[in-house]
Amino acid sequence: MPRAKKRSGSGGQQGNVQPFSDEDASIETLSHCSSLSERTSSAEEAGETEEMAQEDFQYKLKVYIDSTVDKSAKTRQGALDGLKTAMATKILYEFISERRMTITDSIERCLKKGKGVEQCAAASLACLLCIQLGSGIESEEVFKTLKPVFKTILNDGAANIQARQACATSLGLCTLVAEDDIMDVYATMESFESLFTHSFVREDGSRPSVNPQTTQLHTNALLSWALLLTICTGSHIRVIAQKHLPKLPRLLENDDVSMRIAAGETIALLFELIRDVDPEFDYDGWDSLCEKLNALATDCNKHRAKTDKRKQRSVFRDVLKAVEEQEGDFQSETIRFGTERMVIDSWVRKRTYDAFREFVGSGMNYHLQANEFIRDVFELGPPMLIDSAALKAMKSSRLERHLYNAAAFKARTKARNKFRDKRVDVGEF
Numbered sequence: 020m021p022r023a024k025k026r027s028g029s030g031g032q033q034g035n036v037q038p039f040s041d042e043d044a045s046i047e048t049l050s051h052c053s054s055l056s057e058r059t060s061s062a063e064e065a066g067e068t069e070e071m072a073q074e075d076f077q078y079k080l081k082v083y084i085d086s087t088v089d090k091s092a093k094t095r096q097g098a099l100d101g102l103k104t105a106m107a108t109k110i111l112y113e114f115i116s117e118r119r120m121t122i123t124d125s126i127e128r129c130l131k132k133g134k135g136v137e138q139c140a141a142a143s144l145a146c147l148l149c150i151q152l153g154s155g156i157e158s159e160e161v162f163k164t165l166k167p168v169f170k171t172i173l174n175d176g177a178a179n180i181q182a183r184q185a186c187a188t189s190l191g192l193c194t195l196v197a198e199d200d201i202m203d204v205y206a207t208m209e210s211f212e213s214l215f216t217h218s219f220v221r222e223d224g225s226r227p228s229v230n231p232q233t234t235q236l237h238t239n240a241l242l243s244w245a246l247l248l249t250i251c252t253g254s255h256i257r258v259i260a261q262k263h264l265p266k267l268p269r270l271l272e273n274d275d276v277s278m279r280i281a282a283g284e285t286i287a288l289l290f291e292l293i294r295d296v297d298p299e300f301d302y303d304g305w306d307s308l309c310e311k312l313n314a315l316a317t318d319c320n321k322h323r324a325k326t327d328k329r330k331q332r333s334v335f336r337d338v339l340k341a342v343e344e345q346e347g348d349f350q351s352e353t354i355r356f357g358t359e360r361m362v363i364d365s366w367v368r369k370r371t372y373d374a375f376r377e378f379v380g381s382g383m384n385y386h387l388q389a390n391e392f393i394r395d396v397f398e399l400g401p402p403m404l405i406d407s408a409a410l411k412a413m414k415s416s417r418l419e420r421h422l423y424n425a426a427a428f429k430a431r432t433k434a435r436n437k438f439r440d441k442r443v444d445v446g447e448f
Contacts (some may be wrong), residue, residue: 048293077114080105092137095129099140106147108382110389115196117185122148123161129180130168138172138182142189145169146378149196153392162197165188170210180232184239187211191243195250196392204247205255211244218278220269234275234389240268241278245285247372253296260293265304268357271311276327279315280334287341288366291349312339341366356384361381361397371396 077289079101086098104123105111115122126148127143146163152158169190172178192255194207201345220226247258267289270282286308292422293300302308316335318328337350354372363369375393376383386393 139185142185158197187239211240214240287338382420
């Protein structure tokens with residue numbers, strides 16, 4: 020058969036194919052360069068935007084610092100809260116280091132002339148300032164200025180009770196971070212002892228008449244005292260154990276659940292410390308102490324709130340284990356932050372972690388990642404650099420954990436529904 024002639028009309032597919040010309044190459048090159056320049060410009064814009072945001076943030080901080088000396092108490096309170104939030108959620112060492120004495124003067128003024136809530140905010144800001152500066156000359160200068168003010172308010176029975184509570188907590192943490200003389204640490208501990216010993220049940224069994232606000236002050240003083248126990252020398256730990264172990268169990272009979280829990284955790288901490296110093300340590304009142312702890316770990320008193328009893332039983336089960344077991348069987352807890360994790364495996368580490376978390380709050384994980392001082396306290400090493408691949412892996416693992424928790428919650432709900440009593444209408448006789 021003769022071959023049909025190929026059509027070159029517009030309907031043919033091959034008729035549209037044209038050779039690749041120099042003009043087309045130049046167009047493609049220009050397109051590639053254009054997209055590259057767009058990516059470069061977008062990266063530059065992102066950098067400029069981030070720089071502008073940083074400048075705006077620092078401008079707000081400067082406004083807050085200036086507003087701490089405002090005539091209006093409400094304005095001063097807002098400025099203190101703004102600075103607290105910034106220091107709790109970001110690392111601001113360079114910015115704060117240049118202005119540390121200005122901030123310190125503002126804190127001192129608010130502590131001396133402020134009232135109640137303003138004094139509490141100023142005391143908390145002092146701790147965050149020391150946490151930002153870390154352990155060194157800068158924080159020591161800050162603390163030398165503020166320590167006399169803290170102690171004056173703490174020991175003044177006519178001062179605002181909330182301010183005294185805040186100073187009891189802040190003085191403990193600031194001493195841990197910034198005090199450079201161990202003898203001054205012991206002196207501060209004696210100041211705390213002069214407070215919480217007033218809550219001891221007397222030898223004849225009578226209880227001191229202390230109102231709830233003052234009991235909270237004594238609880239804060241006891242927790243700060245326990246925090247400073249973690250940095251005492253071995254010889255001083257021996258002296259404290261001989262002096263206070265026979266008396267601390269009296270706090271376990273206090274009516275306030277927070278005081279009972281603080282006393283139990285302090286006793287467990289002291290046993291852990293003294294056994295590290297002297298593995299053969301023997302306590303004469305061991306049997307009676309274990310009886311008290313066991314009673315609190317199985318407390319069924321109907322006159323106490325269910326939440327208080329549940330929390331108390333959980334804590335005192337661990338405290339009882341710490342006192343009974345020579346090695347101190349501690350219920351460990353794992354803290355995850357970024358790609359790292361930290362194990363709370365001792366009463367010393369738990370007391371230290373709780374003290375920092377009380378001020379840093381939700382920013383604790385960020386400070387564990389980036390704050391060199393806090394990382395040094397918990398022996399985490401220098402901050403790690405996290406690349407985009409690691410961040411992506413973190414996000415995927417977080418999604419997996421969410422799905423797992425959702426499935427576990429659903430399964431738990433179904434299991435509970437099977438055993439839950441079905442309510443039916445019985446009717447009246």
